[in-house]
Amino acid sequence: MVRALYIALFTTLIAFAAPAAVADDYKALEWTDLLPAEDLKKMEALPEISHEGGEMAASSPLNQSYANQDPAAAAWNEVLQSANVKAELNNQKVKVPGFIVPVEYDAEQNVTAFFLVPYFGACIHVPPPPPNQIIYVTNKQPIKADMIYSPFWISGTLTTNAMRHDLANSAYSMKADKIEEYVYE
Template sequence: MRYLLLPLLLASTLAGAELPETDWLELMPEADRLALEAMPEISHDGPELDGAFYSPDGLRQQARDLPAVMYSSKTVAAFDNQPIRLGGYPVPLETDARGHSTLFFLVPYPGACIHVPPPPPNQLVLVRYPKGIELEDIYAPLWVSGTLKIEAVSNDLADAAYALDAAQVRLVEEADL
């Protein structure tokens, strides 16, 4: 009897284990990563410095004189339909009747919704999470786990090169650090 329980215990332990973290830069093709590393410092001067926190262009690139890598939608084919765990910051798009976010962009750094320039499309992930999560603070980092897809997404706020059907979304906790 003990030998029958061991495989079940092992399977349940593995099912509860989190996926290893995927680094945001892994979502960029190597040529884009190299171009990003070689890029000169970008000014983050924008409307928020004047007290204007809303831009009609949202996360879309406001300055069109940036290096091409800042507009890149190039993806990494190996990530298509792969389970991943990605850490980042939410930019809420839709909520359910309880006020929980069910659709949001995940971005690699806090404040991407107001800073200029925003991340390139291959550094924006549209997250679909029908269960919803209460987002009290968009500056609080999240762990998002699920199946990543190469999917061009364009809405009034931004363009993204990836979408993720989330199985789990949770706040990053002190113990995670």
């Protein structure tokens, strides 16, 4: 009798748990999860940038000629150019929050391919994030062009396929299965 009760309870729990497992079979990632350990360590060790004008601007790590002379600037440039990926993420079903930077449109001006980036305005302002902090996304579900100002959750299969474009380069690509507006909780 007790055994039959346990089996019935277990079967009921599995029946209720199964839809949740199917609906949420994407592993949620943060942007730092895309960085290999050595790149994350380099990024965490970077010195602060001075955003002052004048001579300080010449010492910006984004100034390539200065980067050749200053080790801190060289470290910044190395991090900003990194296309190193985590091979174990290849072909994984993931969910990543971010902002959309359109790359391709259909005839109705809906976004059909885009870069997913960690912060608003990335790729449009110089410099773009490093390639390993940009995901090139192709989507079945078109997105209205006026919706790109909001953050989204993008769920799909992540690959370590690089993509080169005039706006930026990405070290990761994704075929989106689901695009949902990000809700702040």
